[in-house]
Amino acid sequence: MALILGIDPGSRKTGYGLISSLNNKLGYISSGTIRIPDTLALPERLKLIFQSVTELIEKHQPQEFAIEQIFMSRSAASALKLGQARGAAIVAAVQQGLPVEEYEARKIKQAVVGTGAADKIQIQHMVRSLLKLPAAPPEDASDALAVAICHAHTQANLIRMAGSRYSRGRLAH
């Protein structure tokens, strides 16, 4: 069984979601939002993200870490803020020796909802359904769980593909 930590980074709210994955069966472990007060100076904000992600890793001991890959942003100013938050979260993971995988938003939506054009409500609905939760988690937590689910599916597909190649004796050398 693999434990996967998904992160949806943001400069004001960073979502996290922890799931287990075993033979393509998913289990919900934990999720939530790291809220970063506007009143803190930038260094303190980044420290809060770094330390919160470090604590999550130390507490739950995931083996894998998945984060949304970002290409676009509304503006250069928001991209800079997002980049700083994202940098703090990724450094926390690599410092703990976790492999980091990045997934495009389109790929996450495809993996969770079945279409790359899904909206936030559809993601929340499918995250709730796939993880058999009594209610949909808030948006940041749902987005973080979605990237973890995308990672689990991608890994399961890689293993299935490797297995089918092997069973047919066509393993690439």
Added chain:
Amino acid sequence: MALILGIDPGSRKTGYGLISSLNNKLGYISSGTIRIPDTLALPERLKLIFQSVTELIEKHQPQEFAIEQIFMSRSAASALKLGQARGAAIVAAVQQGLPVEEYEARKIKQAVVGTGAADKIQIQHMVRSLLKLPAAPPEDASDALAVAICHAHTQANLIRMAGSRYSRGRLAH
């Protein structure tokens, strides 16, 4: 005497500069460039910045940390990359308990050259002159030394202002 570490963050090259400051007298300690190979994946790139800055702090034990504040960028994509690099460097400093100060490019140029519209060559020339170096350090290292010099001047001015208020018996309560 205060040791100041200045950082000029970048996603491909991150400059660093260490100076000492005592009674407004500056001394050169060390400077250089952390080169981040294009071949590394993003998590490894950010880890390299984080660990290199952490090693500089552990080796030289500066008491203060100064970094350029950025408002503008050519594009959202470059702002995101710069933000990630900047986030990794700032997290390294706050994790070591260092106070982090940010300075606008305009203010750094003003402090080092005397005009906010100075170009890179003028900065290199003045960094060389102020620190009595035999040659101008490369651009990234010069920019990092410049932000450290700006910090030293700002701190010296704050102390001078506080002192003059105190000596005139007009210390604000």
